[in-house]
Amino acid sequence: MFNSPLTQSKPSEQADVFKKLHYSEDLLVLPNIWDAAGATLLEEAGYRAVATASAAIARANGYQDGENIPFEMVLSILSQIVKSVSVPVTADIESGYASDAATLKMNIRKLIETGIAGINIEDSDPTTRKLLSIDAQAERIRLIRRVAEREGIRLFINARTDVYLLRPDLEPEVRLEQTIERGRAYVDAGADSVYPILVKDEASIASLVQELSVPVNILATTGVPDIQVLRKLGVARVSFGPNFQKAVLLAMKKLLSEVKSEGSHRSVTGI
Structure with a gap:
């Protein structure tokens, strides 16, 4: 148990496989892990891909979530996880550990070097806990796409939007409208899927699936319909965060x- 696979696919091949998993007949279930042992366990249990959770990785190493763990430590952990399995790995990179374009470019290159096939990228500032403007986040996604393509990989970008997380003060219909608006802008910028974290009710989930032209990722948490219901609603991907x-x-x-x-x-x- 916990042996490294004998062969490793190229990151570009893994990214292609990972994208196809979002368009298969069955919904992609990703129980997020935080180390190589967990990744190996997932593969042995028959899961088709591995996803990390930033909060879980941080906590396992003595840090609070919110980009407090050193980025180089995250890279080391991701490299270990990728080497431990033969299935695609997608990484939760919070907001990219970068406050400017130059740092984001450098970080994306380093992440690609670990062998990951995809990322989650958030549209909020980890320091201020405020949403970034739509234009600012769309430009960040375009930058990530350009860097990845220059590195020869169609990195799968799961664009997380934090409207439901950070704006509970908004009326339900306004939160949904803003989430759809952001999701569409991120897709236009190059995102492969949209992750409206903490959306919970069936009607809103169904609307997001209908209104967005890409796979929708739902977080499995308290108050969210069970996986069988999410499948019927057309959800493509379910993740668990630090749960x-x-x-x-x-x-x-x-x-x-x-x-x-x-x-x-x-x-x-x-x-």
Whole structure:
């Protein structure tokens, strides 16, 4: 278990495979992980791709989410994950760890060098927790697309929009309208899919699927319809963010409590 595959596909080939997975008959389910062990486990369980979660990677290494973990550390972890599996890997890169175009270009090149097939890119500033303008984010997406093409890879860009996350004060119909507006602009700029994080109700999800011309990624979280329902709504991709890590840590907390209270190791070792 946890052995590296004997052969590795080229990043360009992996990116093509990853894109096709969004257009297959079945919805793409991505239980986000944070290390090579988790990635290997996913592949062994039959999952067709691996996705990371920035919050989970940060927490596993002693940092808070929000681009607080050093970018070079993220690159190292991504390289380890890519080398541990033979399926495509997509990376949650938050807002790109960059406040200017030059840094973003450099970071995208470094990310591509890790062998990843795709990215999530957010449209909010991790420092101010405010949405970027539509034009500013569209230009960032265009830049990412240009850099990737120059590197010879059709990097899959999952454009996350944080309207539902950061603007709970808006009326529901306004949030939906703004999300659709942003999604369309990001697609025009070169995004391959749209990720309206924290949209939860069936009607809004159905509208997004209908109004956007690319696959829609929904976050599986409290209040979101189950996977079977999302499939019927036409959702192409479901991800879990840091929720798998939270579930794993809760299970570990339970085991720790049992070992301490019962004075036995059987709940862990099974002996």
